[in-house]
Amino acid sequence: MRAVVMHAPGDVRVENVADTEIIEPTDAVIRVTAACICGSDLWPYRGIEEVDGPARMGHEYIGVVERVGPAVRDIGVGDFVVGSFVASDNTCEICEAGFQSRCVHQVMMGAIGTQAEYARIPHADGTLVKVPGEPTEAQARSLLAASDVLGTGWFAAVAAEAGPGKTVAVVGDGAVGLLGILAAKRLGAERIIAMSRHADRQALARRFGATDVVEERGEAGVARVRELTGGYGAHSTIEAVGTQESMMQAIHSTRPGGHVGYVGVAHGVELDGMDLFFSTVSLLGGPAPVRRFLPELVGLIMSGEIDPGAVFDLTLPIEEAAEGYRAMDERRATKVLLTL
């Protein structure tokens, strides 16, 4: 089958690889109908994270179930499904507490690679959510967003305790930050401050619910957020980048007693204990437990209440994956959808 393989930073190819098989009795194999390129795929592409030999890529997916292992009970052949970027049993104590991304039996889908014609899904019953009916093309795009960027933005907004009466600041205007805005709006936030300096992303931010845009970054951005919030800072801040500057910007933009939800995969971040101590904010982040939110998100998408698929601004056949990576790396695209 055809699959995307990264050989080295900047070197992405589409190749023939071995067919996908059931390995564990709880596995399913799906025919991937769409996959996408994630902001986190750019870390190895840019050489910031090591590329471990020729590596299969991709962890977001929607598709149709082709085969199931003998222990799979709830998911059946022919089901249209979406799952999270972390496969989880959804039954351990950690999953039951809503942290499926840290399931004791977790499997990172990135290690399997979903930018491919077929993908093995471990713990199929725990990982996959069945989509009712046949999604339209627009709904399919939104379901694909739910697999990671929407679910991750949603988790960040929940972790930041976005809600009625709250002012939410959002650091990062990539797909996750933008969908964090959508989530904050949906959760009832009163005011949403998008921190962005790109006109096209500002427009999408406003469409998703941002009420204010701050172009300044770093401590200047912090000062502007404080100015907009009577000197107090935001109640809730979403961090969706993962750098030292963005983490500091998020923590310092938040008022004492406020909450920071951080989902940008931390690269080179060091938090000074004394600074954090006197910030007196709640910090919650990490790989998002997307599975917790998927049933609700699928419902909102299929009923047309949210349209997260709007973050995809470039669609390419999988054979042109290399161009997709280039476009995201060069910021010509916010989020690339790969068709199969």
Add this chain to the structure above:
Amino acid sequence: MRAVVMHAPGDVRVENVADTEIIEPTDAVIRVTAACICGSDLWPYRGIEEVDGPARMGHEYIGVVERVGPAVRDIGVGDFVVGSFVASDNTCEICEAGFQSRCVHQVMMGAIGTQAEYARIPHADGTLVKVPGEPTEAQARSLLAASDVLGTGWFAAVAAEAGPGKTVAVVGDGAVGLLGILAAKRLGAERIIAMSRHADRQALARRFGATDVVEERGEAGVARVRELTGGYGAHSTIEAVGTQESMMQAIHSTRPGGHVGYVGVAHGVELDGMDLFFSTVSLLGGPAPVRRFLPELVGLIMSGEIDPGAVFDLTLPIEEAAEGYRAMDERRATKVLLTL
């Protein structure tokens, strides 16, 4: 009047200093009936924090109101009062959200110094809580504990979301850690793991509600907590030391989705972003908003439901303050009460 003054690390003296006056119209002056030495006073005593010239010491206090400024409404001369180590207006948005220790008009009582015959209390109406009736000597000791160590341990337990069904780990067996145990018990925690290697403190930990004691530290302590919790880690962890080792011990002892309440003043702590990201725990800490809890704590103490004063294991007249500092530094005492 007589007051404790630190001249240099290890050099604590009791001296005559200028009398205490009302400065702001919202001030009160109290006659201090008891003060104490805090674990955080040991940082400058040990030279880990700089001593800024001859410095007045002390931030915990109970006493009787002597004088009030013209703008003080709720507190009157003759009231027996207790207050937090941070003076706060208790009316700003940060105070109203329960984070009085970060009040926009905060005054650190340590900069005033309460190890003295009299103390000026800024924002008297916002800072002080009136004690109903005349406390017994035992109640007075407990009220003094409420001023910082009990209030701080309580905040840590609340920040760690200790409660029914939860397993709580407590890193640090000083007064704050021990009273964090008392708080966790009172909040309904099912199981409380005290991390301590001192027999006397273990005994007090058990008296306050600890169900298990772990003597190992660092990663060995983490392994033991995981062993005691089915491999998952604690739901809630209280950090009450403030070192790199204790913070790592607290974070790594906590299960994904769990909560860490950290109240040890961070010294030389650096949190690695990637480690924190994949820990996927909630972190909340900082200077405890003791004022939030004081009315409730005063009630529990005066009704005899809690006995936090048991942490004081050495009582000295203020003239012997230097010996009190030595005893705490050498770990001959957990918490020293100074009488006036």
